[in-house]
Amino acid sequence: MAETRDDLSTADGIWSLRRLPEMDEAQFSQWQTLLEHRTGMALTESRKSFLETNLGIRMREIGCNSYQAYYEQIVSGPDAIVEWATLVDRLTVQETRFFRDEDAFRLVSDYVMTRPRETLRKRPLEAWSVGCSTGEEAYTLAMILNQCMEALALKPLFGVTGSDISKPAITKARSGLFSARKLTSIDKTMKNRYFRPAQRNTVEIVASIRDRVCFTHLNVLDLKHAPMHGVNIIFCQNLLIYFRRWRRREIVKRLAERLAPGGLLVLGQGELTDWHPPGLQRVPSEHVLAWIKRQPDEE
Incomplete structure (x- = not known):
């Protein structure tokens, strides 16, 4: 047979x-x-x-x-x-791309552009991409912050940290190398400015952006041990959907603790409903789920 x-x-x-x-x-x-x-x-x-x-x-x-x-x-x-x-x-699902949520990144840009210039001149902006997968989101944040600093005629004083539970994903993110097809939805001006051709139909992030981004292995269940503190922008989209409702709230509380006063927390639409994180004020937006951490005198 x-x-x-x-x-x-x-x-x-x-x-x-x-x-x-x-x-x-x-x-x-x-x-x-x-x-x-x-x-x-x-x-x-x-x-x-x-x-x-x-x-x-x-x-x-x-x-x-x-x-x-x-x-x-x-x-x-x-x-x-x-x-x-x-x-x-x-x-772990690693579906991601550059500038994935345009409304959310536009909100980040508006947030930075409305900060007091004196504050931006004195203290570097710190951003954190939670569940960054292979790095596209973290690098996008760096490009957005760089654009903002230029528009404000300020030195590029900013840094971005990307964290993820997947070690192979973090390794790929650190390489700064991506398939050329990853850039199909990116504006030509941004593409020419922030990417360079590399080997075998790949592109690489330019050094001026790569040098502003670092990556670390981190399980969100261990946020209480995370070294990030006083972060200005925390971007955490399409991660909480994998957790039970009570754990989502726990994770958001931990993230809020790591925000600087006046800091911005951005989540994915629908990831947190019928609950208002303590100490945070909802950003009025129809398209983005985000909060600002209240200043101490606003408590």
């Missing part, structure tokens, strides 16, 4: 393509618990197939044919830490 594609095995060096059995409820529950405990990511029943698919791909790569065996490898295997980092990178 001829060997079918689904019967291929690893015996001859080819990863198994045999379909894995469906994950049972007990297995799904333990994976849900592990992911929420370690990352805060809440997987609903509707995301079960997403989990099965991504676990299955990784399991085939390493020659593992049991969800339980892979779970034990992740929890207590000899390479558990390295394997966990690889899996987290697969499970």
